Amino acid sequence: xxxxxxxxxxxxxxxxxxxxxxxxxxxxxxxxxxxxxxxxxxxxxxxxxxxxxxxxxxxxxxxxxxxxxxxxxxxxxxxxxxxxxxxxxxxxxxxxxxxxxxxxxxxxxxxxxxxxxxxxxxxxxxxxxxxxxxxxxxxxxxxxxxxxxxxxxxxxxxxxxxxxxxxxxxxxxxxxxxxxxxxxxxxxxxxxxxxxxxxxxxxxxxxxxxxxxxxxxxxxxxxxxxxxxxxxxxxxxxxxxxxxxxxxxxxxxxxxxxxxxxxxxxxxxxxxxxxxxxxxxxxxxxxxxxxxxxxxxxxxxxxxxxxxxxxxxxxxxxxx
Amino acid sequence: xxxxxxxxxxxxxxxxxxxxxxxxxxxxxxxxxxxxxxxxxxxxxxxxxxxxxxxxxxxxxxxxxxxxxxxxxxxxxxxxxxxxxxxxxxxxxxxxxxxxxxxxxxxxxxxxxxxxxxxxxxxxxxxxxxxxxxxxxxxxxxxxxxxxxxxxxxxxxxxxxxxxxxxxxxxxxxxxxxxxxxxxxxxxxxxxxxxxxxxxxxxxxxxxxxxxxxxxxxxxxxxxxxxxxxxxxxxxxxxxxxxxxxxxxxxxxxxxxxxxxxxxxxxxxxxxxxxxxxxx
Numbered sequence: 001x002x003x004x005x006x007x008x009x010x011x012x013x014x015x016x017x018x019x020x021x022x023x024x025x026x027x028x029x030x031x032x033x034x035x036x037x038x039x040x041x042x043x044x045x046x047x048x049x050x051x052x053x054x055x056x057x058x059x060x061x062x063x064x065x066x067x068x069x070x071x072x073x074x075x076x077x078x079x080x081x082x083x084x085x086x087x088x089x090x091x092x093x094x095x096x097x098x099x100x101x102x103x104x105x106x107x108x109x110x111x112x113x114x115x116x117x118x119x120x121x122x123x124x125x126x127x128x129x130x131x132x133x134x135x136x137x138x139x140x141x142x143x144x145x146x147x148x149x150x151x152x153x154x155x156x157x158x159x160x161x162x163x164x165x166x167x168x169x170x171x172x173x174x175x176x177x178x179x180x181x182x183x184x185x186x187x188x189x190x191x192x193x194x195x196x197x198x199x200x201x202x203x204x205x206x207x208x209x210x211x212x213x214x215x216x217x218x219x220x221x222x223x224x225x226x227x228x229x230x231x232x233x234x235x236x237x238x239x240x241x242x243x244x245x246x247x248x249x250x251x252x253x254x255x256x257x258x259x260x261x262x263x264x265x266x267x268x269x270x271x272x273x274x275x276x277x278x279x280x281x282x283x284x285x286x287x288x289x290x291x292x293x294x295x296x297x298x299x300x301x302x303x304x305x306x307x308x309x310x311x312x313x314x315x316x317x318x319x320x
Numbered sequence: 321x322x323x324x325x326x327x328x329x330x331x332x333x334x335x336x337x338x339x340x341x342x343x344x345x346x347x348x349x350x351x352x353x354x355x356x357x358x359x360x361x362x363x364x365x366x367x368x369x370x371x372x373x374x375x376x377x378x379x380x381x382x383x384x385x386x387x388x389x390x391x392x393x394x395x396x397x398x399x400x401x402x403x404x405x406x407x408x409x410x411x412x413x414x415x416x417x418x419x420x421x422x423x424x425x426x427x428x429x430x431x432x433x434x435x436x437x438x439x440x441x442x443x444x445x446x447x448x449x450x451x452x453x454x455x456x457x458x459x460x461x462x463x464x465x466x467x468x469x470x471x472x473x474x475x476x477x478x479x480x481x482x483x484x485x486x487x488x489x490x491x492x493x494x495x496x497x498x499x500x501x502x503x504x505x506x507x508x509x510x511x512x513x514x515x516x517x518x519x520x521x522x523x524x525x526x527x528x529x530x531x532x533x534x535x536x537x538x539x540x541x542x543x544x545x546x547x548x549x550x551x552x553x554x555x556x557x558x559x560x561x562x563x564x565x566x567x568x569x570x571x572x573x574x575x576x577x578x579x580x581x582x583x584x585x586x587x588x589x590x591x592x593x594x595x596x597x598x599x600x
Contacts, residue, residue, distance in 0.1 A: 034454060056454055061485075066443045066478035073447015076425075076433065078378060079454060081447075096437055097475075101444055105434040106426050 002151075002184035004194050008177050008210050011150050016045030016114070016173040018150040022157040023082060027053050030161060036071055036083040038064045044084045044114060045173065064089045068097040068111065075108035080161065086120070087113030087129035087170060095135055102166045103141045110160055112169045116146065116206055117257030118298035119172055120290065128290025133234050134262025136168050143188070144234040146170040146206045151180040152192075152232060159188060170206065177210035179230070189233045191241040197227030200313045201245035201252050205231055205264050208255035208283070208304060215255075215309035226313055234264055239271045246276040251316035253281045255309055260284040279319035281312040324366070325600060327534040330400070331361035332594035335563045337396035339590055341409045341419075343583045348412075349421070351560040351573035353393035355498040355531065356385075356465060359556060360397040362537045363463055372402045375430045379457055382432040382448050386441020387467035387496060388422035389575075395419050395428065403430035439473025442466065442493070446483050449491040461545075464493040469501025472510045477522070483551040484523025491551040492544055493524075496531065498560035502574045515555050524553040531556025563590055 027033040027049070034056040035049050041059055050057040056079075060067040064085050071081040084090065090113035091098070102109045113132050115121075120128040136142050143165060147153035153171070160167055179194065186192055194209065195216050204212035209230050216226040227245055231238065246252055252272065254265040265282030272278060285302055299305060322328050335357045342348040364370070368381040385394050392412055399406045404418070411417040418427045422436030433448070435441045445464035452460040466476060483491055495515055503509050512518065520526040525547055529536040537554070544552030560574070561567025565586040570576055 031455075058450070058486075060482060063478035063482065065439075065475045066446070066482055069440050069443020069475070069479075070447040070450065070482075073384075073433070073444035073449075074451040074454070075447070076382075076444065077448050077451020077455060077457075079451045097440060097443070100434070100437040101440045105444075 002186055002192055003181040005178055005181055008213060010175045011178040013150055014045065014174050015150055015153055015171060015176055018154055019157060019171065020045050020049050022154050024049050024052055026158065026161050027056060030080070032078060032080040033161070034058070034074060034079050034081050036060055036067050036081055038062055038067045038085045038089065040085055043173070046084070064093050065097050068094045069101045071109045072101040072105055072107040080108060082110045082112055084112040084114065086115055086127055087132040088127060091129065091132040091135045091168065098136065098142065098166070099139050103139050106141070107166060108164050110167045110169060112171050114171045114173045116170045116172060117285065118290070118295055118302060118304065119174070119207065119257070121295040121298060122292060124292030125290040130259040130285040130290055131262065133170060133258055137235060137262055137267065142166045142168060143236065144168050146232055146234065148206065148209045148230055148232055149176040149179050151178070151182055151184050152186060155184065155186055172206065179209055189236045189238060191238040192230040192232065194228040194230050197225040197249065199225045199249060200317055201227040201229055201249040202255060202309060202313065203229045203231050203242065203252060203264065203268050204255040205234065206257045208257055211304065211306045212255050212309055214306035215313065218306060218310050219313055224313065224317070231264060231268070234267055237267050237271050239275055242268060242271055243275040246272050246278045250320045251279040253283060253309060253312045253316050256284040257304055258284055259287055261287045279316045281316040283308050283312050322533065322535050324534050324538060325597070327361045327365045329594070329597045330365040331358045331534060332590065332597050333400055334360055334393060334396045336587065336590045336594055337400065337406070337409060338393045339564055339583065339587050341392045341396060341412045343580055343587060344410045345412055346579065347575070347577040348392060349389035349575050350564055350567045351500060352387055352467060352496065352498065353390050354562045354564045354567055355496050355558040355560050356390050356393055357563065358532050358534050359465065359494055359537055360393055362534050362541070364397045364401050366538065367541055368463065369459070372430065375403060379460055381461045381463065383463045384433040384435065384441045384445040384448065385423050385465050386435050386445070387438070387465060387470055388435030390465070391419070391421060391423045394423060394431065398428070398430040438467065438470040439475035442476050442479030445491060445493070446479055446488060449488045450486065452490065461490050461492055464491065466493060466495045468495055468497045468499065468506050468515070469509070471495060471512055471515070480519060480522040480524065487549055488551045489548045492541060493552065494554045494556050496558055497555050498558040500560040500572050500574060502572065504572050519553040523550060525550040526553040526555065528555040528557060531558035532562055563593065565589055
């Protein structure tokens with residue numbers, strides 16, 4: 001079970017530090033755990049793992065295609081590889097390697113892509129993935145997960161130790177806003193219910209979860225009751241919970257740090273159109289490229305704000 | 321005269337069975353299947369540490385046929401080794417078959433890696449070799465077969481640099497240098513120049529041998545295994561379509577169509593070669 005924190009604040013630990021620490025803990029007891037990177041060990045915060053397990057940590061150099069194939073091969077030899085690069089290079093650049101060497105091959109691989117969406121900030125448009133989940137969305141057998149905070153990330157990494165398949169982890173490297181209490185437990189493929197509500201359901205992921213909670217609080221001030229759902233697993237999507245809330249609230253807003261085309265918004269709308277068709281409004285990237293700038297500014301430029309979620313919620317309610 | 325008569329016989333058996341598979345279908349990647357027959361004979365007939373009764377044995381040697389379109393030749397070798405009944409060979413490419421045009425480890429007993437998207441096999445082979453090393457399986461080797469046309473792919477050269485850097489001496493690779501790719505002669509489509517020099521400069525223990533001599537292939541593998549610093553590359557000088565008259569007389573012969581009547585004389589000749597090898 002999970003418990004939602006009463007108060008929203010930035011966590012003291014970076015996501016990457018918890019990612020590394022969790023993998024170190026697993027690797028101490030499990031010889032199958034190994035790590036690959038493509039010349040981003042310094043960025044991914046994995047140096048402690050490389051120092052502690054030099055024989056199970058591989059810096060492949062700047063060759064993401066090779067790295068993903070190597071990960072697939074390692075898994076065929078019985079290892080459990082976690083392979084990281086920046087999200088666009090771990091996904092978009094490696095589409096065929098993930099499709100053939102990993103998914104079609106039924107390999108057992110965890111691919112980690114860092115700096116989702118606007119959090120790529122000063123690296124700019126070339127490094128700003130609004131499409132990483134979308135690229136992989138149509139690949140059968142690939143599970144897509146965006147952990148929200150360190151608590152969910154830690155649970156996810158530990159859970160994936162003994163799962164089998166191809167998993168893509170969309171990883172925020174720096175400090176997340178803490179949503180869940182320490183020790184919370186989740187279920188892969190099931191939505192985490194952050195806040196109950198009756199008028200509109202906000203389905204959020206990643207950095208937009210905290211913004212959705214703020215939006216729900218603002219809506220409450222106006223007498224609108226908004227549920228907040230954390231769809232951290234984009235695929236397979238929790239259609240059951242979505243339908244339940246669509247039926248209960250009568251409309252839905254999606255909120256993502258990703259292109260709404262091929263992203264969470266598309267997935268939710270597609271799912272509900274078959275189970276419980278209700279008005280759906282989408283907050284996210286409107287099919288444009290990323291650009292350079294401080295994250296705080298980019299959030300405003302791309303309208304990934306509580307204010308936008310509030311507007312979208314009202315628009316969805318008006319369409320009921 | 322070759323010393324390893326049993327391997328010559330096995331090679332000709334693989335050749336005949338592969339031709340029969342493709343004859344049943346009426347089309348296929350016959351050129352690139354024929355050119356790797358001697359290699360498959362050496363690997364499955366002698367060199368690889370395998371147990372057909374226990375195909376998932378973790379300590380086994382593994383083969384990544386990165387030029388996955390040579391699947392039919394691999395299947396012939398596997399069937400002859402007893403991984404599955406020989407009759408299954410005639411199901412090649414039929415709906416629901418366990419023998420698809422390109423190698424699939426999830427469908428075919430004995431196939432160690434799924435391939436077909438060219439350039440990717442080198443990376444999965446590296447992963448297998450590194451995985452065995454991480455697991456302490458120091459007696460296990462990973463064998464990799466690349467097509468010469470396949471070496472157009474950039475990923476091959478990513479892997480080439482990486483394997484040398486990692487000193488993966490338990491990775492033994494081959495380029496089937498049959499000098500043809502789908503659109504014609506490799507030197508006309510994309511001339512990669514001196515493959516020996518290329519791989520040598522990437523840091524591989526590189527040799528070039530007659531790819532249709534089982535003795536030469538065997539000797540090259542042994543030399544490669546005797547050193548412990550570099551991944552091993554053996555450039556196989558081969559003829560695309562080797563031993564199948566119809567394919568040898570067709571250019572390009574990467575993938576050709578034929579009737580049963582058209583290929584029958586080629587099979588008869590190959591069977592005669594096999595009979596002679598058995599008598600020798």
